[in-house]
Amino acid sequence: MKIAVLPGDGIGTEIVAEAVKVLKALDLPFEMESALVGGAAYEAHGHPLPESTLNLAKAADAILFGAVGDWKYDKLDRPLRPEQAILGLRKHLGLFANFRPAICYEQLVGASSLKPELIAGLDILIIRELTGDIYFGQPRGRRVATDGHFPGAEEAFDTMRYSKPEIERIAHVAFQAARKRNKKVTSVDKANVLETFQFWKDVVTEVHAQYPDVELQHMYVDNAAMQLVKAPKAFDVVVTGNMFGDILSDEASMLTGSIGMLPSASLNSKNQGLYEPSHGSAPDIAGKGVANPLATILSAAMMLRFSLNQEAAAQRIEAAVQKVLVQGLRTPDIYSEGTTKVGTAQMGDAVVKAL
Amino acid sequence: MKIAVLPGDGIGTEIVAEAVKVLKALDLPFEMESALVGGAAYEAHGHPLPESTLNLAKAADAILFGAVGDWKYDKLDRPLRPEQAILGLRKHLGLFANFRPAICYEQLVGASSLKPELIAGLDILIIRELTGDIYFGQPRGRRVATDGHFPGAEEAFDTMRYSKPEIERIAHVAFQAARKRNKKVTSVDKANVLETFQFWKDVVTEVHAQYPDVELQHMYVDNAAMQLVKAPKAFDVVVTGNMFGDILSDEASMLTGSIGMLPSASLNSKNQGLYEPSHGSAPDIAGKGVANPLATILSAAMMLRFSLNQEAAAQRIEAAVQKVLVQGLRTPDIYSEGTTKVGTAQMGDAVVKAL
Numbered sequence: 001m002k003i004a005v006l007p008g009d010g011i012g013t014e015i016v017a018e019a020v021k022v023l024k025a026l027d028l029p030f031e032m033e034s035a036l037v038g039g040a041a042y043e044a045h046g047h048p049l050p051e052s053t054l055n056l057a058k059a060a061d062a063i064l065f066g067a068v069g070d071w072k073y074d075k076l077d078r079p080l081r082p083e084q085a086i087l088g089l090r091k092h093l094g095l096f097a098n099f100r101p102a103i104c105y106e107q108l109v110g111a112s113s114l115k116p117e118l119i120a121g122l123d124i125l126i127i128r129e130l131t132g133d134i135y136f137g138q139p140r141g142r143r144v145a146t147d148g149h150f151p152g153a154e155e156a157f158d159t160m161r162y163s164k165p166e167i168e169r170i171a172h173v174a175f176q177a178a179r180k181r182n183k184k185v186t187s188v189d190k191a192n193v194l195e196t197f198q199f200w201k202d203v204v205t206e207v208h209a210q211y212p213d214v215e216l217q218h219m220y221v222d223n224a225a226m227q228l229v230k231a232p233k234a235f236d237v238v239v240t241g242n243m244f245g246d247i248l249s250d251e252a253s254m255l256t257g258s259i260g261m262l263p264s265a266s267l268n269s270k271n272q273g274l275y276e277p278s279h280g281s282a283p284d285i286a287g288k289g290v291a292n293p294l295a296t297i298l299s300a301a302m303m304l305r306f307s308l309n310q311e312a313a314a315q316r317i318e319a320a321v322q323k324v325l326v327q328g329l330r331t332p333d334i335y336s337e338g339t340t341k342v343g344t345a346q347m348g349d350a351v352v353k354a355l
Numbered sequence: 356m357k358i359a360v361l362p363g364d365g366i367g368t369e370i371v372a373e374a375v376k377v378l379k380a381l382d383l384p385f386e387m388e389s390a391l392v393g394g395a396a397y398e399a400h401g402h403p404l405p406e407s408t409l410n411l412a413k414a415a416d417a418i419l420f421g422a423v424g425d426w427k428y429d430k431l432d433r434p435l436r437p438e439q440a441i442l443g444l445r446k447h448l449g450l451f452a453n454f455r456p457a458i459c460y461e462q463l464v465g466a467s468s469l470k471p472e473l474i475a476g477l478d479i480l481i482i483r484e485l486t487g488d489i490y491f492g493q494p495r496g497r498r499v500a501t502d503g504h505f506p507g508a509e510e511a512f513d514t515m516r517y518s519k520p521e522i523e524r525i526a527h528v529a530f531q532a533a534r535k536r537n538k539k540v541t542s543v544d545k546a547n548v549l550e551t552f553q554f555w556k557d558v559v560t561e562v563h564a565q566y567p568d569v570e571l572q573h574m575y576v577d578n579a580a581m582q583l584v585k586a587p588k589a590f591d592v593v594v595t596g597n598m599f600g601d602i603l604s605d606e607a608s609m610l611t612g613s614i615g616m617l618p619s620a621s622l623n624s625k626n627q628g629l630y631e632p633s634h635g636s637a638p639d640i641a642g643k644g645v646a647n648p649l650a651t652i653l654s655a656a657m658m659l660r661f662s663l664n665q666e667a668a669a670q671r672i673e674a675a676v677q678k679v680l681v682q683g684l685r686t687p688d689i690y691s692e693g694t695t696k697v698g699t700a701q702m703g704d705a706v707v708k709a710l
C-alpha cells in the first residue's frame with residue numbers, strides 16, 4: 001500500500017505530521033513517501049505541482065494531502081499559484097468524485113452558528129463532481145465582445161459543460177452512497193436557467209431508474225443554499241456539479257461550526273484517492289502548533305476505507321477521535337469552557353493513545 | 356407616475372393587492388395598471404410574458420411585481436415556463452442592478468436559524484448584477500463533445516461572460532450604495548478558477564480608485580457562503596455576479612429567518628425599476644389568505660424611493676411596517692408565542708391604519 005504524503009503550505013505540514021503519526025501507530029504495511037506541493041513546491045522547484053510530485057501521486061494508491069495557499073502568492077500568474085496544484089491533481093488523476101461529509105459531533109454542537117436543535121445530529125454527505133463543469137471547460141479567456149450589451153468592449157468568458165457519461169458516473173456514486181445511508185438523494189441544479197443543468201437533471205433522473213429503492217429529489221441551487229440554513233437535517237446525500245458543489249459544501253461545513261473536524265475524499269474510477277481536510281492552509285496560525293489535526297486524521301481514516309480497503313483500521317481511527325472528544329480535549333478552534341485546550345501535537349498524541 | 360402592477364401566480368395576487376391598498380392610501384397621483392404575467396399569462400395568452408404586458412412594463416416608471424411559478428408548469432418547454440417572464444423583463448428593460456437587503460428585524464430575531472447574538476441587528480445589502488453572466492451568455496445548448504473527458508458523447512454547455520462596462524457600472528452602484536451606509540464593499544468572485552471573475556476582480560479594483568473613502572475587500576464565493584453563516588454582520592455591501600448573487604442573496608435572506616419581510620429592487624440606468632418580494636410564489640399556501648404581504652409592501656416603499664422620487668412616502672410605509680411589528684401583528688410565517696396571528700388582508704389593513 002503506497003501512500004503519497006503531500007503536506008503543502010501553512011498548517012498543512014503540522015496537521016499532516018499528526019495524521020502520519022496515527023497511520024504509523026496502526027502498524028500496517030504502508031509505504032509512505034513525501035513530496036512538496038503548492039507554494040512550498042513553487043519556492044523549491046518553480047512550480048506548484050512539479051512533475052516529480054505528480055508522478056509520485058500517480059504511482060500511489062492514495063494521497064494524503066494537507067493544504068495549499070498563502071496570500072504571499074496572490075500576485076503570481078495564475079498557473080503558478082498554489083491552488084493550481086490541487087486542480088492539477090484532480091485533473092491528471094481523474095478524481096471526479098468528491099465526498100464532503102458535514103457532520104456535527106455531539107460534543108461540538110455549541111460551536112455552530114445555528115441553534116442546537118437545528119444542528120445536533122447533523123450527518124449529510126455532499127457529493128461534488130470534481131473534474132468537469134466550468135472549472136475545466138474550454139474555451140475560456142479574454143477577447144473583444146462581438147455581441148451582448150457592449151459589443152466592442154473587452155470581455156472575459158468561461159465555458160460550463162457536462163457530458164452525459166460525466167453526469168452518469170457521479171449520479172451512480174451518489175445513489176450507491178445513499179443506499180448505505182438513508183436512501184435519499186437531493187440533486188442540485190439550476191435547470192430553470194442553464195442548459196447544462198437541465199441536462200444534468202434529465203440524466204440524473206434517467207440513472208435514478210436503476211435505483212428504485214432510493215428517493216430522488218431535485219432542488220435549485222438557490223433554494224438549496226436556503227434549505228441548508230433552514231433545515232439542514234432534511235438532507236441525506238446531496239449531489240451536484242463542481243461549481244455549485246464548491247459553494248454548497250463549504251456552506252454546509254460551516255453550518256456545523258467545526259470545519260476543523262471535517263475530512264474529504266476525492267476518488268477516481270479505480271478508487272485511487274486524494275484525502276484532505278475540508279479547511280484550508282490557514283497561514284495566520286501556521287507554525288504556532290495550534291491547528292486542529294482531526295480533519296486530517298479523519299481524512300486518513302477515509303483513505304483506509306475507500307482506497308486501501310482497511311475498514312477495520314478506519315473504524316479504529318474514528319473511534320479514537322470520538323474518544324478524545326469525550327475526554328474533553330480541544331484545539332483552540334473548537335474550545336469551549338469546561339474543556340481542556342491542547343495543541344496540534346498533543347491532539348495527535350492523544351488520538352494515538354486512544355487507538 | 357405610472358406603475359405597472361404585475362401580480363403573477365400563487366400568492367402573488369394576494370400580496371400585491373395589499374401593497375396596492377397601501378399605495379392608494381398614500382393619496383399620491385399614481386396611475387396604476389395591471390396585467391397578467393407568468394403562469395397566469397401563459398394560461399390566458401399562451402406566453403408567460405405577452406407583448407402587451409412587456410409594453411405596459413416598458414412604458415411605466417416602475418413595476419410592482421408579485422411572484423411567478425407553480426409546479427404544474429414544470430413540464431412546459433423552458434421558453435414557456437413562468438420564470439421566463441422575470442428573466443425577460445430583466446433583459447428587455449436592462450434591469451442590471453439588483454438590490455437585495457438582508458435585514459433582521461429586532462422583533463423577529465427569534466425566527467432565525469442562527470443564534471440571536473449572530474443575527475440581531477443584521478443589515479447587509481447584496482447587490483447582484485442581473486443582466487449578464489451565465490444567465491444570458493451565448494452560445495449555449497446541446498451538442499456532441501469534441502474534446503474533454505468523453506469526446507463523442509452528448510453534452511450540454513453554457514457561456515459565462517462579463518464585459519468591462521458591465522462590471523464597471525455595477526461596481527459604481529455598489530460603491531455609491533456603500534457611501535450611504537458603512538462604506539465597506541465585499542466583491543465576491545472566483546478569480547482563482549474563472550477567467551470571468553479574475554476580470555471581475557481586476558475591474559472592480561480599478562473602479563475602486565474613484566472611491567478612496569470606501570473600503571474594498573475581495574472574497575471567493577465559497578468563502579463568502581461560509582462567512583455569511585459564521586459572521587453575517589461583518590458584511591456591509593456585497594457585490595457579485597448574477598449566478599453567485601442568486602445563491603448568496605437567497606442564503607443571506609434565509610439567515611434572517613424572515614424572508615417574508617424582505618423586499619428587492621431591480622434597476623436600469625434610467626432608474627426605472629422592478630420591485631418584488633425576495634420570496635417566491637408559494638403555491639402551497641396560495642388562496643388561503645395567510646401569505647405575508649410585508650415584503651411586497653416594503654418593495655413598494657423601495658419603488659417610491661428609487662424610481663418615483665418619493666422618499667417621504669417610502670419612509671412613511673417603512674415606519675408603518677415597524678409599527679405593526681411593534682403592535683405584535685404576525686402572519687403565520689413569522690408568528691411566535693405571545694404575538695397576534697393575522698391573515699394577509701388584516702396585515703395590509705393594519706399597515707394602512709399605521710401610515
Ligand SMILES: CC(C)[C@H](C(=O)O)[C@@H](O)C(=O)O
Pocket residue numbers: 083086087246547548577
Ligand atoms: C482552491 C480552489 C481551487 C478549490 C476549488 O474551488 O475547488 C477549493 O475551494 C476547494 O473547494 O477545494
Ligand SMILES: CC(C)[C@H](C(=O)O)[C@@H](O)C(=O)O
Pocket residue numbers: 192193222438441442601
Ligand atoms: C426564477 C429564477 C430564474 C430567478 C433567478 O435565478 O434569477 C430567481 O431565482 C431569482 O433569484 O429571482
